Amino acid sequence: MTGFDHPERAPRLLGAVTIVLTGAAGAIDAVTFFxxxxxxxxxxxxxxVLLGLDVGRGRWFQALEALIAIVxxxxGLIAGTLSAGLAMRRWPWRNAVGVALTVELALLVAVGIGYYALSDPGELTLRAVLLVLGAAVAMGIQAAAMRYVGPAGTPTNFLTGTVTNWVSAMVELHKPSWNSNSALRIGAIVVFAGIGAVVQTHLPAFSYAVxxxxxxxxxxxxxxxTVLNHGGLTTGDPQFAPDGARQES
Known part of the structure; x- marks a missing residue:
């Protein structure tokens, strides 16, 4: 078990989703970093941190770049939370997560098409802004979607909390524990960031595909x-449905 909040018939498979998405976060960071x-x-x-450093050093142009990613x-967090929340008025949380991830994928594909269609990548051109802004929106959607998986699935793109909980749990005096999912996510972001760097170095045209x-x-x-869990919650009720809709069903 990986500690997901919801009743789950396939916890390891759901854990694999979080590991793969953590790898995606590392890979997209490699693309935008370069x-x-x-x-x-x-x-x-x-x-x-970069925003604070650039503002402190009076590097306003570089500060704008970090601000674009943050915005x-x-x-993406707003879009992902709203899309998942609306989906959960009709479907269980697993379906809603799938909907949000599909929106993320569609956005990544659209950004990729636009990025490769534009030309002349300069220091701060429309092409570069499109890449970072679009990729950041997609990562925000991903993070919002994974909030519905529970604490174990939430950090697919911010790993400080994962490292903190993983290491602290191992040395807890009361009840030490080992969370293999956390360890695999930590490894995934490192490995796929490295893979992204290698692809960027040798086959830059394909780095975004990873x-x-x-x-x-x-x-x-x-x-x-979703299929293994019969597409719904144990109770069969969609989450966040209006009371009237639940009574009618």
Missing amino acids: AFNEVFASTMTGNL GYSS PVLLVAVAIGLMARV
Whole structure:
């Protein structure tokens, strides 16, 4: 078990979804790091530190770059929370997570098409802004969707909390424990950031494909989780449905 909040017939498969999405976050950060002055699409802690450093040093141009990523991510959180919340008026949480991840994938594909269609990547061109802003929105949608999986699935793109809980749990005097899902997520973000760097170095035209493929794989896994759990909650009720709709059903 990985500690998910909801009754789950396939906890390891659901855990695999979080691992794959963590890998996608690492891979997309590698793309934006190299394409846009070392700005991250998913790791907002890094962007907030960069924003403070740039403002403190009077580097207003660089501060704007970090701010673009932060605004994009925040917009994605709003979009992901609303889309998942609306979906959960009709369907159980697993279906709603799948809907939000599908929106994320569609956005990543659209951003990729726009990025490769535009030309002349300069220091702060429309092409670079499109990449970082769009990728950050997609990562915000992903983070919002994974909130509905529970605490164990939430950090797919901010790993400080995962490292904190994982290490602290191992040395807890009262009841030490080992969370393999946390360990695998920590490894996934490192490994796929490295893979993204390698692809960016040797096959830069294909670097953006890595996170897109990983998100697609995660959607497939999430669909399987939904099927194994009969597409719904144990009670059969969709979450966040209006009271009247629940009574009618």
